[in-house]
Each structure stands twice: as structure tokens, then as C-alpha cells.
Amino acid sequence: MSLTRKDVENIAHLARLAITEAETPVYVDSLSKILSFVEQLNTADTKQVEPMAHPLKDQVQRLRADQVADVDQHHKYQRNAARVEAGLYLVPKVIE
Amino acid sequence: MTDFHHQTLAELSAGLKARRFSSVELTRHFLARIERLNGELNALITVTGEQALAAAARADQQLAAGNAGPLTGLPIVHKDIFCTDGVLTTCGSRMLSNFVAPYDATVVERLSQAGVIMLGKANMDEFAMGSSNETSWYGPVKNPWNLKKVPGGSSGGSAAAVAARIAPAATGTDTGGSIRQPAALTSLTGLKPTYGRVSRYGMIAFASSLDQAGTLTLSAQDSAMLLGAMAGFDPRDSTSVDAPVPDYLATLDQPLAGLKIGLLKEFFDQGLDEANGKLVRDALKVYETLGAKLVEVSLPNLPLSVPTYYVVAPAECSSNLSRFDGVRFGHRCENPHDLLDLYKRSRGEGFGAEVKRRIMTGTYVLSAGYYDAYYLRAQKVRRLITDDFAQAFQSVDVLMGPTSPTPAFDIGAKVDDPITMYLNDIYTIGANLAGLPAMSIPCGLLDGLPVGLQIIGPHFSEGRLLSVAHGYQRETQWHRQIPQGYE
Numbered sequence: 001m002s003l004t005r006k007d008v009e010n011i012a013h014l015a016r017l018a019i020t021e022a023e024t025p026v027y028v029d030s031l032s033k034i035l036s037f038v039e040q041l042n043t044a045d046t047k048q049v050e051p052m053a054h055p056l057k058d059q060v061q062r063l064r065a066d067q068v069a070d071v072d073q074h075h076k077y078q079r080n081a082a083r084v085e086a087g088l089y090l091v092p093k094v095i096e
Numbered sequence: 097m098t099d100f101h102h103q104t105l106a107e108l109s110a111g112l113k114a115r116r117f118s119s120v121e122l123t124r125h126f127l128a129r130i131e132r133l134n135g136e137l138n139a140l141i142t143v144t145g146e147q148a149l150a151a152a153a154r155a156d157q158q159l160a161a162g163n164a165g166p167l168t169g170l171p172i173v174h175k176d177i178f179c180t181d182g183v184l185t186t187c188g189s190r191m192l193s194n195f196v197a198p199y200d201a202t203v204v205e206r207l208s209q210a211g212v213i214m215l216g217k218a219n220m221d222e223f224a225m226g227s228s229n230e231t232s233w234y235g236p237v238k239n240p241w242n243l244k245k246v247p248g249g250s251s252g253g254s255a256a257a258v259a260a261r262i263a264p265a266a267t268g269t270d271t272g273g274s275i276r277q278p279a280a281l282t283s284l285t286g287l288k289p290t291y292g293r294v295s296r297y298g299m300i301a302f303a304s305s306l307d308q309a310g311t312l313t314l315s316a317q318d319s320a321m322l323l324g325a326m327a328g329f330d331p332r333d334s335t336s337v338d339a340p341v342p343d344y345l346a347t348l349d350q351p352l353a354g355l356k357i358g359l360l361k362e363f364f365d366q367g368l369d370e371a372n373g374k375l376v377r378d379a380l381k382v383y384e385t386l387g388a389k390l391v392e393v394s395l396p397n398l399p400l401s402v403p404t405y406y407v408v409a410p411a412e413c414s415s416n417l418s419r420f421d422g423v424r425f426g427h428r429c430e431n432p433h434d435l436l437d438l439y440k441r442s443r444g445e446g447f448g449a450e451v452k453r454r455i456m457t458g459t460y461v462l463s464a465g466y467y468d469a470y471y472l473r474a475q476k477v478r479r480l481i482t483d484d485f486a487q488a489f490q491s492v493d494v495l496m497g498p499t500s501p502t503p504a505f506d507i508g509a510k511v512d513d514p515i516t517m518y519l520n521d522i523y524t525i526g527a528n529l530a531g532l533p534a535m536s537i538p539c540g541l542l543d544g545l546p547v548g549l550q551i552i553g554p555h556f557s558e559g560r561l562l563s564v565a566h567g568y569q570r571e572t573q574w575h576r577q578i579p580q581g582y583e
Contacts, residue, residue, distance in 0.1 A: 011460050015459040018443070019452065026449075031457060033514070034453075037403060038406055040403045041470075041474055046473060055482070055531025080194075080426075091423055092433065092435055
């Protein structure tokens with residue numbers, strides 16, 4: 001599997017990652033190598049095999065009652081935010 | 097001069113209980129060693145000396161009042177992937193270089209309730225993605241056995257700290273070998289429990305179907321002590337398993353006579369350094385003298401572990417790390433001109449090269465048109481590998497083989513080639529894919545560098561694994577070796 005520069009730029013865009021001009025060829029090379037490496041998976045016969053999403057058998061995602069279970073601590077949590085005003089996270093203007 | 101740092105947790109615990117020394121004395125001793133030795137090792141990102149001494153004073157009160165538990169007053173370090181309330185929690189990344197966690201991870205909370213004292217936070221590969229501790233934003237960690245060598249990764253800071261005896265034990269996490277491989281490369285006992293055994297709450301997520309917290313210690317007995325306090329059901333982790341936690345210390349002395357050990361044929365065939373392999377075989381002979389029976393077993397799909405992992409883990413990582421958006425926490429770029437620019441530059445600047453590589457690999461394998469060819473296929477092969485293990489455990493009690501293909505390699509030797517780096521985990525990834533508990537214990541030195549023996553068991557067999565490791569450690573002294581200069 002060989003990726004082009006355009007492929008990598010598109011993947012970086014989908015992943016919301018700014019990568020530099022200098023980094024791009026490095027990722028073209030290493031991502032192509034990784035995708036070629038994982039092509040070994042094609043040697044396994046997986047026709048009758050159920051995909052496995054969880055490592056333990058018969059585990060189900062637990063549900064809980066839809067009740068308030070935590071106290072409001074947004075002031076504590078927002079101390080880690082770059083920009084906050086009146087309890088709101090600030091980002092550049094989205095709607096003109 | 098005291099020899100606190102030559103002692104295991106079990107020995108230190110006995111000393112505290114007998115009031116031969118106090119937790120404050122013990123904590124001061126390790127803080128002084130950190131002060132003296134951490135500079136050359138780069139094992140710790142944050143040292144929490146003041147808090148540690150305050151906690152040690154409280155532990156001494158409990159010890160004096162006679163209401164202390166076996167772990168009360170023992171100092172350890174936590175891998176910097178565990179959230180610690182009010183303390184910098186970086187995950188080895190520039191992205192979180194300003195992140196002060198607003199709560200404790202369950203692992204941290206439980207150990208702290210048991211009286212364990214945190215000395216500091218250990219360096220690690222960025223977001224636990226690496227096998228050499230070279231991807232950390234805080235710089236590489238040095239292996240105390242040879243400062244030019246890597247300590248392994250991603251729990252490399254935890255491993256170097258315990259190996260250099262600047263902490264008597266450490267927590268770690270293991271997604272593809274990140275406890276066992278550094279344990280092998282630094283002559284420690286590393287334990288990765290069964291998936292779901294220890295809560296993942298507050299442990300910064302890398303690949304959620306593989307991540308599991310565990311321990312790096314000087315002995316299997318010490319692992320048993322810590323695991324007993326860490327393990328157990330936690331409603332805050334949706335994949336935490338609701339099953340009772342056995343008394344791991346009570347079963348440590350189970351006899352090994354009649355134990356059936358499966359030798360993993362594929363591990364001895366595949367890329368194993370010959371001299372390294374010989375030390376592993378010597379360890380197996382010790383088990384034979386203890387009455388264990390060795391049989392060769394083959395897991396035909398096991399050689400596909402690494403490619404399976406490098407689809408599944410990046411896919412889960414790309415999804416997990418999408419939470420770092422520069423808005424709510426973590427690094428934010430200067431003067432973003434719109435929201436897209438804010439996301440892209442914050443993430444581009446905040447993440448290092450390997451993390452970006454894995455996010456992009458994951459984004460690609462999950463993207464429209466490629467999902468079936470990569471991710472779905474990898475999930476199917478994951479089942480084949482898991483079924484191979486299940487079948488092997490019908491005829492053997494544990495599986496054994498090497499932990500790592502070679503001893504510690506030079507810092508910088510593999511950084512330019514991701515595939516070569518990924519192949520370091522060739523023997524450890526299988527247990528993560530299948531959710532199995534696994535350990536690495538020291539079994540010798542090759543040209544002065546440690547070699548590890550890996551032991552893998554069926555789901556929830558931690559008690560048996562620990563007794564198998566303990567049985568070997570009663571017969572041998574490899575786990576008591578101290579690197580030169582750190583005596």
C-alpha cells in the first residue's frame with residue numbers, strides 16, 4: 001500500500017492535525033510502510049469469523065438509571081481551559 | 097546509612113509494622129535518592145515531596161494507633177498517565193503539559209486509601225505510545241543498567257525509577273507490552289492483569305479495548321500486595337469486571353509440582369536473540385526441577401499479533417484522542433483565526449510525531465472504504481488469536497516464553513523506523529489482544545543487561561501467575577540484582 005502526499009494531507013485534515021511541509025513526506029513514507037506491514041492480515045482465513053470488539057466473553061455494557069450521580073464541579077474543571085468566561089468555554093466565532 | 101532501597105515492599109511493610117523505622121524516614125530516604133539520581137535518569141516528571149511527607153506523617157499516626165493496613169506508609173510512584181487530583185498529569189505530552197487533574201484515577205484513589213504514599217509521577221512514552229520511552233515530550237528515560245540504553249516503554253519512567261531504587265514500586269499501564277517489556281529490560285517483576293480486573297477510570301485512554309493498569313515491583317510478592325488493593329469492580333469504568341478479588345498473598349506459596357507449562361513455539365521461532373533465548377530456557381529448567389512439566393504448544397495465528405495490534409490500537413487511539421481539541425483542557429495554539437484552525441494547530445503542536453502517526457493510521461483504517469479491509473479484518477484476526485490462546489489453555493496451566501526479543505537497545509537506535517520499533521512488542525501484544533493476564537520476571541543478565549521471562553495465564557488467573565513467579569523467585573536471586581551505581 002502506497003499513499004500519496006494528497007492522501008496524507010487528506011488524512012491529516014480528517015484527523016484535525018496541522019502537519020508541516022517538512023513533516024508530510026515523512027508521514028507519506030511511514031504510513032505507507034505501516035499499511036503494507038498490516039497487509040499480512042490478508043493471509044488469515046477470516047471468512048467464518050465473527051469480529052471481536054471486547055476481549056472478554058459475554059461482557060455487556062452496563063447501563064445505569066438516568067439520575068444525577070455527580071455534583072456540579074464545572075469551576076474546578078474549567079481551570080484547565082485556555083479561555084473561559086461566565087462559565088462558558090470560548091472559541092473563535094463560528095457563526096458570522 | 098540505611099538500606100531501605102534494597103528492600104521489597106513486603107520487607108518495608110514488616111519494618112513499618114514493627115516500628116523499626118517510620119514512614120517519614122522511609123519517604124525522606126527515597127526523596128533524597130530521587131533528588132540525587134533522577135537528574136541522570138529522567139525517570140520522574142513531577143516530584144510531590146511535600147505531599148508525600150504529609151501523607152507519611154498521617155501514615156505514621158495510623159501505624160502508631162495500630163489501625164494500619166499492609167500498605168500503610170509505603171511510598172511508590174505513579175505513571176503520569178494516572179490522573180492525580182491537584183497534581184500535574186502530563187501523559188508525557190506537550191498537549192497536557194499544563195494539565196492539573198481535577199480528580200484521582202481509581203487506581204490512585206484505592207492505593208491512597210490503603211495508605212500508599214505518592215513520591216511523584218513517572219515519565220512515559222507520549223500517551224503510552226512507544227516501546228523505548230523516547231517519544232516523551234519530557235525527553236528519553238535512561239536505563240539504570242546502562243545509561244546509553246533505553247529502559248523500554250511505555251512505562252519506562254516507572255521501570256527506571258524502581259530499577260534504580262529511587263522508589264520501591266511503581267504503577268504502570270500495558271496496552272501492548274508497556275509494563276512487561278520495560279520490566280524485562282530493567283530486571284523487574286511486571287504484571288499486566290486481566291482486561292477489566294483493574295479500573296481504567298482516570299487512566300488517560302489510549303486503546304480502550306486493550307489498556308490495563310498494573311505494577312512494576314521488585315518481586316511477585318510485592319505485585320500481589322499492590323494488585324490486591326488496586327483490583328476490583330468500579331462502576332465508573334464501564335468495562336470493569338464485577339468479580340470478587342481473591343487474596344493474592346494467600347495463594348503465593350502454591351506448589352509448582354505438576355504445573356503444566358506450555359512453551360510458545362512461535363516465540364522461540366520468531367526473531368529471538370539466541371543468547372537471550374538461552375537464558376529463558378535456563379529459567380524453564382528451574383521450573384522443571386520444581387516439578388513442572390514442559391510441553392511445546394503452537395498458536396498458529398500468533399505471528400499476526402503485531403499487524404492486528406497496529407490496526408486496532410491506532411483506530412481506538414484516533415477516536416480516544418479526538419477529545420484533545422484545545423477548548424476544554426490541554427494545549428491551545430496562539431491566535432486561532434477560526435475553529436478549524438484552533439483544532440488543527442492545537443493538535444498539531446500538542447502531539448508529537450509518533451502520536452500523530454498513530455492518530456493518522458487510525459483515521460485511515462476507520463475511514464470510509466477502508467474499514468472492512470483493515471479494522472473489521474483485524475477484529476476477526478483478533479478473535480482467531482484469542483481462540484488460539486483459549487485452546488492452548490485447555491491443555492496447559494500457563495504459557496511461557498521470552499518477554500522481549502533482545503535486551504535493552506541503544507537510545508536512538510530505532511527511532512527512525514516505526515516498524516522495527518513496533519516489533520519489540522512481538523511477544524507481549526498477544527496477551528493484550530486476548531485480554532489475558534501476563535507477567536515478566538527477571539531471569540538473567542546478558543552482557544550486563546537484564547532479560548525477562550514472560551508468563552501468560554487464562555483470564556483471571558493472576559493468583560496462579562503470581563505463585564508461579566514467586567516459586568521461581570524463591571529459588572533464584574535475579575530479582576534482587578541491583579544495577580551498578582545504584583546500590
